[in-house]
Amino acid sequence: xxxxxxxxxxxxxxxGFFADGVSAGLKKNGAKDIAFIYSEKKCRIASVxxxxxxxxxxxxxxxxxxxxxxxxxLINARNANAMTGKAGIEDINExxxxxxxxxxxIENPVMSSTGVIGVRLPKQKIIEAIPLFDLSAKEPMNAASxxxxxxxxxxxxxxxxxxxxxxxxxxxxxxxxxxMINPAMATMLCFITTDAKVKKSVMQEILDEVTVTTxxxxxxxxxxxxxxxxxxxxxxxxxTYEREAFKEAxxxxxxxxxxxxxxxxEGATKLVTYNVTGARDVREAEVVAKALSDSLLVKTxxxxxxxxxxxxxxxxxxxxxxxxxxxxxxxxxxLCVYKxxxxxxxxAMEEKAAEIMKLPKFSISCDLGVANGKFTAYGCDLGxxxxxxxxxxxx
Numbered sequence: 257x258x259x260x261x262x263x264x265x266x267x268x269x270x271x272g273f274f275a276d277g278v279s280a281g282l283k284k285n286g287a288k289d290i291a292f293i294y295s296e297k298k299c300r301i302a303s304v305x306x307x308x309x310x311x312x313x314x315x316x317x318x319x320x321x322x323x324x325x326x327x328x329x330l331i332n333a334r335n336a337n338a339m340t341g342k343a344g345i346e347d348i349n350e351x352x353x354x355x356x357x358x359x360x361x362i363e364n365p366v367m368s369s370t371g372v373i374g375v376r377l378p379k380q381k382i383i384e385a386i387p388l389f390d391l392s393a394k395e396p397m398n399a400a401s402x403x404x405x406x407x408x409x410x411x412x413x414x415x416x417x418x419x420x421x422x423x424x425x426x427x428x429x430x431x432x433x434x435x436m437i438n439p440a441m442a443t444m445l446c447f448i449t450t451d452a453k454v455k456k457s458v459m460q461e462i463l464d465e466v467t468v469t470t471x472x473x474x475x476x477x478x479x480x481x482x483x484x485x486x487x488x489x490x491x492x493x494x495x496t497y498e499r500e501a502f503k504e505a506x507x508x509x510x511x512x513x514x515x516x517x518x519x520x521x522e523g524a525t526k527l528v529t530y531n532v533t534g535a536r537d538v539r540e541a542e543v544v545a546k547a548l549s550d551s552l553l554v555k556t557x558x559x560x561x562x563x564x565x566x567x568x569x570x571x572x573x574x575x576x577x578x579x580x581x582x583x584x585x586x587x588x589x590x591l592c593v594y595k596x597x598x599x600x601x602x603x604a605m606e607e608k609a610a611e612i613m614k615l616p617k618f619s620i621s622c623d624l625g626v627a628n629g630k631f632t633a634y635g636c637d638l639g640x641x642x643x644x645x646x647x648x649x650x651x
Contacts, residue, residue: 257420258417258418258419258420258498258500258501258504259417259418260415260416260417260418260501260504260505260508261415261416261418262413262414262415263414263415263416263426264414265394265396265414265426265428266396266397266399266400266412266413266414266428266429266430267293267396267399267400267412267414267428267429267430267447267448267449268394268395268396268428268449269396269414269415269416269426269427269428269449270414270425270426270427270428270449270450270451270491270493270494271426271451271491271493271494272295272296272297272451272491272493273293273294273295273428273449273451273489273491274293274294274295274296274391274392274393274394275291275292275293275294275393275394275395275396275398275399275430276291276292276389276390276393276394276395276398276399277289277290277291277395277398277399277400277401277402277403278290278291278385278388278389278398278402279385280332280378280381280382280384280385281381281385282332282333282334282335282371282378282381282382283333283334287401288398288401288402289332289333289334289402290330290331290332290333290382290385290402291330291331291332291398291399291400291402291403292328292329292330292331292389292399293328293329293331293399293447293449293489294327294328294361294362294391295327295328295449295489295491296327296491296493297327297491297492297493298325298326298327298363298364298491299325299326299327299449299489299490299491300325300454300455300456300459300489300490300492301324301325301326301366301456301459301487301488301489301490302456302459302460302462302463302487302488302490303318303460303463303485303486303487303488304463304464304467304471304485304486305318305319305484305485305486306482306483306484306485308482308484310338310339310482311338311482311483312336312337312338312339312344312369312373312482312483313337313338313340313344313345313347313348313369313377314337314348314366314367314368314369314483314485315483315485316344316345317345317348317349317366317367318366320345321364321366323456324364325363325364326363326364326365326366326489327361327362327363327364327365327491328355328359328362328363328364328365328366329365329366329367329368329447329487329489330351330352330355330365330366330367330368330382331367331368331369331370331399331402331403331445331447332367332368332369332370332371332377332382333369333370333371333402333403333404333405333432334370334371334372334378334405335369335371335372335375335377335378336369336370336371336372336373336375336482336483337369337376337377338369338373338374338482338483339373339374339482340374340375340376340377343376344376344377347376347377347379348367348377350379350383351367351377351379351382351383352365352366352367354383354386355386358386358387359386359389359391361391362391366487368445368447368483368485368487369483370403370405370432370445370483371405373482396412396428396430397410397412399430400412400430400431400432403430403432403445404432405432407432407433407520408520409516409520410430410432411430411431411432411433411513411516411517411520412428412429412430412431413428413429413508413509413512413513414426414427414428414429414509415427415428415505415508415509417452417498417501417502417505419496419498419501423494423495423496424494424496425450425451425452425453425494425496425497425502426450426451426452426494427448427449427450427452427502427505427506427509428448428449428450428509429446429447429448429449429509429510429513430446430447431444431445431446431447431513431516431517432444432445433445433446433517433520444471444484444485444517445483445484445485445486446471446485446486446487446510446513447486447487447489448486448487448488448489448506448509448510449489449490449491450488450489450490450491450502451490451491451492451493451494452490452492452494452496452497452502453490453492453494453495453496453497454490454492454497454502458499459488459490462499462502462503462506463486463488463506465503466503466506466507466510467486467510469507469511469631469632470507470510470511470513470514471486471510471513471514473514473545473546473631473632473633473634474514474515474517474518474549474633474634474635475518475546475549475550475633475634475635475636486510488506514634515527515634518634518635518636519636524636524637524638524639525559525616525636525637525639526558526559526613526615526616526617526618526636526637527616527617527634527636528549528558528617528618528619528620528634528635528636528637529617529618529619529620529632529633529634530545530548530549530619530620530621530622530632530633530634530635531545531619531620531621531622531630531632532544532545532548532621532622532624532629532630532631532632532633533621533622533623533624533628533629533630534583534623534624534625534626534627534628534629534630535577535578535624535626535627535628535629535630535631536577536578536624536626536627536629537627537629538629538630538631539629540577540578540624540629541624541629541630541631542631542633543575543576543577544571544572544575544577544579544622544624544631545631545632545633546633547571547572547574547575548568548571548572548620548622548633548635549633549634549635550635551567551571552638553567553570553571554567554568554571554635555635555636555637555638556637556638556639558613558636558637558638559637559638559639561610561613561614562610562613563588563593563606563609563610563612563613565586565588565593565594565601565609568586568620568622569581569584569586569594572584572622572624577624578624578626579624579626580624580625580626581597582596582597583596583597583624583625583626584596584597584622584623584624584625585621585622585623585625586620586621586622587619587620587621587622588609588612588613588618588619588620589612589618589619591605591608591609591612593605593609596625
């Protein structure tokens with residue numbers, strides 16, 4: 257048995273972790289734009305990255321290092337360092353060399369970036385900001401704010417996990433993401449810290465598994481970024497670990513942050529859960545759920561608060577999975593509007609469905625009536641504000 261309780265502290269909640277955010281002049285008006293996470297002990301690392309073939313220089317740099325431990329992650333906003341070729345890698349090396357020369361306690365640092373694609377890293381500004389780093393700082397909210405781009409609020413969470421024998425470990429995280437979010441390792445970054453004493457291979461296995469139902473189950477706009485990154489850092493300070501407890505705590509962290517990203521979707525007004533059941537298998541249920549969360553026609557219907565269930569049925573049919581008009585059922589929350597070929601939709605039902613769609617959070621459920629496969633995805637609406645934000649993103 258174990259008990260999981262939410263606590264304060266974000267990425268600094270686990271023992272031996274420190275973090276802060278500073279301004280290097282990358283953002284306007286002196287806003288914080290560089291963050292770091294530091295651990296007193298070197299950490300094992302598990303990671304998941306974008307599936308975009310044009311992955312950014314920080315991801316390439318990370319992969320070149322092979323199997324390693326680190327005690328420092330440097331994150332910058334406003335510049336993705338993507339599509340910058342060999343120069344992008346060289347820029348990272350120069351920044352990290354300056355970092356280790358200035359801060360003797362930093363070992364084998366890694367870098368992560370988010371922002372505009374196709375522009376060289378402003379390395380000199382970043383290097384000049386390094387003396388501002390205080391490795392004893394525990395300012396998780398500063399760090400979470402520094403990595404934001406089009407986010408309207410920072411995103412962080414932490415839990416304490418108490419085991420039956422009285423021992424405990426902690427896990428905390430921060431993330432950014434509001435646009436370029438697609439269920440293919442949905443632009444998002446997430447950094448998770450834990451003092452659990454867990455093997456790297458186990459960390460990676462559990463992270464891969466939990467990613468499927470969290471960050472890979474969300475969509476804002478159907479676009480996959482060049483920089484999407486999840487890093488899980490474990491320094492082992494607690495000396496404690498239990499697999500099921502760790503897996504559940506990690507799921508709680510990642511599920512919360514995933515939904516926060518959808519809730520903060522650029523211009524979004526609705527957070528929608530897509531429950532697909534009755535599919536031939538889990539994979540086909542996943543295909544349908546993600547087709548619904550990605551569909552522009554469904555998203556615009558959500559924005560207009562129009563209970564146009566025909567768009568949902570059409571998206572199910574277009575997804576390519578086994579589905580039949582005679583076995584399909586569709587519901588808004590608990591209101592069934594179409595049941596196994598029977599047209600239930602009338603004027604009174606439309607009014608009830610429209611009221612549900614006015615809510616900031618609701619579910620759309622599709623039972624394919626074929627077998628037992630099920631999957632849940634998450635999405636949001638798409639409206640005028642999204643176009644405005646992305647039309648002038650670089651300015």
